[in-house]
Amino acid sequence: MPTQDEQTLANLRKGVVEPCLLALLRDGELYGVELARRLSELGLIASEGSLYPLLARLRADGLVTYRREQAKRGRPRQYYALTVQGRASLKSFSRLWTPFSRNVTALIEGASS
Amino acid sequence: MTDTATTAAGPMPAEARRYLAQVRRRLWALPAADRHETIAGIVDHIEDALARGESASEVLAGLGAPELVATQSAAEFEARTGRVAYPRFLNPARILQLLAFAYCALVAGYQLVWVQGIDTSGRSGGDAVSMMHLVLHGEVAWPGVLPTVLPAMVALVAVLLVGRAWRPGIAVVAVLLLVMCLSNPGQGFDPFLGTLLTWLPALALELAALFVPYRAKAASAH
Numbered sequence: 001m002p003t004q005d006e007q008t009l010a011n012l013r014k015g016v017v018e019p020c021l022l023a024l025l026r027d028g029e030l031y032g033v034e035l036a037r038r039l040s041e042l043g044l045i046a047s048e049g050s051l052y053p054l055l056a057r058l059r060a061d062g063l064v065t066y067r068r069e070q071a072k073r074g075r076p077r078q079y080y081a082l083t084v085q086g087r088a089s090l091k092s093f094s095r096l097w098t099p100f101s102r103n104v105t106a107l108i109e110g111a112s113s
Numbered sequence: 114m115t116d117t118a119t120t121a122a123g124p125m126p127a128e129a130r131r132y133l134a135q136v137r138r139r140l141w142a143l144p145a146a147d148r149h150e151t152i153a154g155i156v157d158h159i160e161d162a163l164a165r166g167e168s169a170s171e172v173l174a175g176l177g178a179p180e181l182v183a184t185q186s187a188a189e190f191e192a193r194t195g196r197v198a199y200p201r202f203l204n205p206a207r208i209l210q211l212l213a214f215a216y217c218a219l220v221a222g223y224q225l226v227w228v229q230g231i232d233t234s235g236r237s238g239g240d241a242v243s244m245m246h247l248v249l250h251g252e253v254a255w256p257g258v259l260p261t262v263l264p265a266m267v268a269l270v271a272v273l274l275v276g277r278a279w280r281p282g283i284a285v286v287a288v289l290l291l292v293m294c295l296s297n298p299g300q301g302f303d304p305f306l307g308t309l310l311t312w313l314p315a316l317a318l319e320l321a322a323l324f325v326p327y328r329a330k331a332a333s334a335h
């Protein structure tokens with residue numbers, strides 16, 4: 001059984017992990033391990049492995065694309081990048097997020113004081 | 114890309130291969146393309162992390178339990194399609210399979226025990242006979258009943274399969290029934306029905322089971 005905190009955290013992640021992943025790709029493509037490490041450090045995914053089902057869905061939804069690139073040395077590596085649609089989705093999220101999060105923060109902090 | 118790929122540092126460690134096999138097994142309900150894509154991402158992750166000099170156990174611990182990956186995959190499938198990834202045992206496809214099995218069992222029973230046809234081969238002197246009668250009187254060797262009972266037996270096994278063997282099982286039964294249909298059209302054991310007409314209803318039911326949507330709508334469809 002997950003604890004109350006784990007359950008709350010899982011619910012919070014649900015709505016924001018997708019835009020946060022898109023935001024990580026805003027400034028350029030990344031490969032899987034980098035994405036997984038960043039999201040995991042930020043506490044946005046419970047385990048690095050859960051990134052890959054998410055990436056598969058974002059690709060199916062047309063928000064993310066990937067390409068394999070032959071590295072100068074070593075094995076080819078898969079890079080993930082935003083699509084036009086992904087960029088539009090991120091823009092929509094960031095426009096709504098600031099007022100939304102301000103309201104939630106004000107309400108929650110008001111309730112705790 | 115498969116889990117047999119080698120890393121810059123050599124072949125993939127056994128524990129990583131085991132991990133990938135566990136993930137793959139738990140993703141059985143996903144469409145093959147989704148499953149392959151998820152696995153390919155994880156293979157890449159493992160190879161990259163190993164190439165950075167991390168140990169296999171560190172990498173696998175970071176990835177998390179195979180169950181977590183499967184749970185996340187099911188959630189993403191649900192978000193994308195509005196349907197649950199893992200079908201209930203008794204879903205529309207399995208009900209069709211059950212009907213196909215029941216039909217095969219009835220045919221087998223009818224031909225073995227109750228068939229009241231004239232034996233056109235004349236082996237029983239024109240009497241009304243059943244397959245059992247012929248076997249018991251040594252006129253047909255026991256493997257002769259196989260074409261009669263095999264479809265029911267195979268359909269029964271297939272209807273009880275769970276997990277990733279379930280869908281391929283339906284296809285196997287359908288192929289078997291197709292072979293049965295074509296084995297002797299117009300000349301089945303039953304003098305009134307050829308094998309084509311005898312097995313066609315079961316084949317139709319199994320084919321319907323292959324194509325009917327079998328995943329229930331997700332409770333919180335988007």
